Every structure is written in structure tokens, then in C-alpha cells.
Amino acid sequence: MKKVVLAYSGGLDTSYCVVYLTRELGLEVHTVIVNSGGFSEEELAAIEKRAYELGSAKHEVIDVTQRFYQDCLRYLIFGNILKNDTYPLSVSAERMFQSLALAEYAREHKADYIAHGSTGAGNDQVRFDVAFSVIAPHTEIITPIRDQKLSRQAEIDYLQRNGVEMSWEKAKYSINKGIWGTSVGGVETLTSNQALPESAYPTQLSETKPSTLEITFEKGEPVALNGKTMSPVALIQALNELAGTYAIGRDTHVGDTILGIKGRVGFEAPAPLILLKAHHLLEKHTSSRWQLLHKDYIANWYGTLMHEAQYLDPVMRDMEAFLTSSQERVSGKVFVTLKPYQFELQGIESKYDMMRSKVATYGEENDAWDGRDAKGFIKIFSNQLRIHSSFNDEN
Known part of the structure; x- marks a missing residue:
């Protein structure tokens, strides 16, 4: 045979x-x-x-x-x-x-x-x-x-x-x-107007009392949950179980298939959604504006190529190198409150928090510059706009 x-x-x-x-x-x-x-x-x-x-x-x-x-x-x-x-x-x-x-x-x-x-x-x-x-x-x-x-x-x-x-x-x-979420497809997802019934989701709501948890990241990777150090895999699995009791992470995705047609699928992904949003918040505090800007389009391409079966293309290794480099200072704690069907990001703590810089901080007062510095900066910063606008007077 x-x-x-x-x-x-x-x-x-x-x-x-x-x-x-x-x-x-x-x-x-x-x-x-x-x-x-x-x-x-x-x-x-x-x-x-x-x-x-x-x-x-x-x-x-x-x-x-x-x-x-x-x-x-x-x-x-x-x-x-x-x-x-x-x-x-x-x-x-x-x-x-x-x-x-x-x-x-x-x-x-x-x-x-x-x-x-x-x-x-x-x-x-x-x-x-x-x-x-x-x-x-x-x-x-x-x-x-x-x-x-x-x-x-x-x-x-x-x-x-x-x-x-x-x-x-x-x-x-x-x-x-799977560890990164569970997809659910049925007769409802073949339509554009029907939602999956509650019973279609594998994990049902069983916890209604809000709770707050703490996720620790080290160079972009999740390494501790509520102060307990664990491997990233164990943390994802534990967070899936914990947040799943709140029925967090449910949604319906509509997107373009590789074949060029629209597709629709329901899913539940409690740990991925919490980790991605928590990580993003930490990144916004610890990364430069140009890192965040360039990461957006590189990450979008990485996700698109992964989605469309191009994982083996060498460009993926190039993007992975950039993404890894960008995480050098993405370390700290993120605080998250869990509620039925939703979660809220409360804030972060990090020694690399750029809002708490020794050089300059956001607020009503700042010792790094005074009003004259700000006025001069704004004057120079607006030069190109004023030059462009000056031609309007000739019309």
C-alpha cells in the first residue's frame, strides 16, 4: 500500500x-x-x-x-x-x-x-x-x-x-x-451581516469580577505575568486561560484572501490581543518617533507576507532583523484590567520611559528650554509653510 x-x-x-x-x-x-x-x-x-x-x-x-x-x-x-x-x-x-x-x-x-x-x-x-x-x-x-x-x-x-x-x-x-488564537468559521461567516452565536465560541464567559494584571516585557518579549517569571510560551498559554474566562478577544475579521476574494472569519484570541496592545503601549513610551514610524510599515509588510504564504522568502529574515533591533529598550511593566468581553490598558513602568526623561518631560513647566527657545524653534519650524503660503498673495 x-x-x-x-x-x-x-x-x-x-x-x-x-x-x-x-x-x-x-x-x-x-x-x-x-x-x-x-x-x-x-x-x-x-x-x-x-x-x-x-x-x-x-x-x-x-x-x-x-x-x-x-x-x-x-x-x-x-x-x-x-x-x-x-x-x-x-x-x-x-x-x-x-x-x-x-x-x-x-x-x-x-x-x-x-x-x-x-x-x-x-x-x-x-x-x-x-x-x-x-x-x-x-x-x-x-x-x-x-x-x-x-x-x-x-x-x-x-x-x-x-x-x-x-x-x-x-x-x-x-x-x-492554536496558541495564538482560535478561528471559528460557520454559516454566519459566509454572510456579511450575521454574527456568530455565543455558543459557537469554544470559550464561554465564566468570570465577571474585574481584575488587574501585570505583564513584564524584556526587550519586547513577555517574560513575567503578575510578577511570576515564566517562558513566553507558558505566559501566552496562562494569559489565554485567564483572559478567556472573561470572553476577551472575540471579533470577526474581514480581509482579502491570497486568491483576491474577500473572506470572513470569527476568532477568539485573548492573549494575543492583550499582549499586542500592551506591547504597543510600552513601545510608545520607550521608542523614538522614527522607530515607531518605520516599524509600522515594516510590520505591516511582515504580517502581509506571512499571511500570504511567503514566510520562506529571505526578505522575511531581513525584516526580522530590523524588528529585533527595534526592541533593545522595550522593557518594563504594563498594567491591564480585565472585564467581561473587554480589557483596559492602565499604564506602564519602565526605566526607559521617555516621558520621564532627565532631559525633558511633558507638562506645564520644562527646565530644558524656555519661552524664547520655543518661539525660535516654532519660527524656523514654520519656514517652509510660510514660504509656500507667500505665493498665494501673487494670485
Whole structure:
């Protein structure tokens, strides 16, 4: 039997793929789930059990959490990257690292085929296929959902005909869970006017009493939560759990797909949204105006290229070098208050706080210059505007 490595998540699409690849194509299916930090041990065990029940010959878990943070997430934090000022690239970034890990696995195990459950309408198909074609160019790609143009209901009907039982109500929603956020797609996100129901979100509101937390950054990286030092990965996971109880981080993203069409998806990303906004606030206090200005467009390009499957392009390494350099003094504490469905940034403390400079501070009085200095500066500063305006008198 020929061997196929399947990018497996345990959801409807990949469940269909296991059954189809084994029963219709007669292939030996190796299901591989790439954990980027969003799954617990219990969830991984349940996914493995399900894979074997569906017909997987071998199931593997590849953990890329540390690699994902080190090679990607920290740069998203450095850049305060939110796609269209909304979306923290939860699936966009995660898919690239899942794709790379799967391609490396397929190449190492000399698989005949590599498969994924993407449709033909979205971005994921591009991310998977690009990584596979670069890392494992001699392995043929199979995409049952895309090639057969299947609806979710058609997949459900097929599985039912083949005696597969699962939670069909839950299968109405496509859920992708990762450390940097969970995306939620369903019938509502295919429209432009409907919101996802409360029940569609994996994490429900369970805490209503406001609380304030303290996040410590060191050179742009989160290193402590409420005074407790921990790894950035552990901190993100802890913050996801803590802020998730307040149902913080929910939103709906509308953007342009790689294929040139508009797409819409719901998501919950409590830790990413809090960390990005907290980091940005700290940066505004500790970075120069020109650093902030140039970081904006470089970060925007970095996020766009990541979103559009260009992670392997060398320009990404160039941008990462700039983003890393910009974080030299982005160190300090940020204070955040959590409330149901929202959070508030209270302020920062940092030895590099430029509002508390020994040279000059913002306020009604300033010892660094006097009124004559200010008047002279303003006169020179307005020179170009006055020169330009002078020609108006000739018309």
C-alpha cells in the first residue's frame, strides 16, 4: 500500500479525508497533528483515539510550539501585528509552521503522498501547497475536499453513510485551535451581516469580577505575568486561560484572501490581543518617533507576507532583523484590567520611559528650554509653510 501523510486536526474535513483516503483510494494513512501550543494532553489523546477509529494506520503528534514562538510569534509581538487592525494572524502564521513540519515529516518518512483538508476557496490551500512544494517537492499532494468541491453537509452525509458517528451539531463550525488564537468559521461567516452565536465560541464567559494584571516585557518579549517569571510560551498559554474566562478577544475579521476574494472569519484570541496592545503601549513610551514610524510599515509588510504564504522568502529574515533591533529598550511593566468581553490598558513602568526623561518631560513647566527657545524653534519650524503660503498673495 502506498503511504499518505495527512495533515490531521480531528475536525470534519480531516475526518472525511481519513475515511476517503483509506476506503476509496486504498492508501495507508498516517495522520499527523502539528501542535502549535493550542492543545492539552487530554485533547491530543482524544484526537489520536479518533484517528485510529477512523482508519489511520499510524498517528503522530509533532510539537512545534517553541519553534513557532521563536521563529514567528515574537516577531508578531515586536511588530504589534494585527491584520486589517483586527486579526492577530492566528491561523495565518500557525498554518505555515504546521505545513513546514508536515512537509519535513513526509520527506523524512518517504511518503508517496501528502494530503490536507483545505477547500479551494481559502488561504490554507496555498500555505500548505507552497510549503509542501518547497520542502517535499517530489511528494504528490492530494486534496479531497478541494478537488471534489464538497460542502460541509456533503462531508457529513458521506461519513454517516460510512457508519461514522460524531457531533454533527458541532461539525457545523470549523474550529482551528492554536496558541495564538482560535478561528471559528460557520454559516454566519459566509454572510456579511450575521454574527456568530455565543455558543459557537469554544470559550464561554465564566468570570465577571474585574481584575488587574501585570505583564513584564524584556526587550519586547513577555517574560513575567503578575510578577511570576515564566517562558513566553507558558505566559501566552496562562494569559489565554485567564483572559478567556472573561470572553476577551472575540471579533470577526474581514480581509482579502491570497486568491483576491474577500473572506470572513470569527476568532477568539485573548492573549494575543492583550499582549499586542500592551506591547504597543510600552513601545510608545520607550521608542523614538522614527522607530515607531518605520516599524509600522515594516510590520505591516511582515504580517502581509506571512499571511500570504511567503514566510520562506529571505526578505522575511531581513525584516526580522530590523524588528529585533527595534526592541533593545522595550522593557518594563504594563498594567491591564480585565472585564467581561473587554480589557483596559492602565499604564506602564519602565526605566526607559521617555516621558520621564532627565532631559525633558511633558507638562506645564520644562527646565530644558524656555519661552524664547520655543518661539525660535516654532519660527524656523514654520519656514517652509510660510514660504509656500507667500505665493498665494501673487494670485
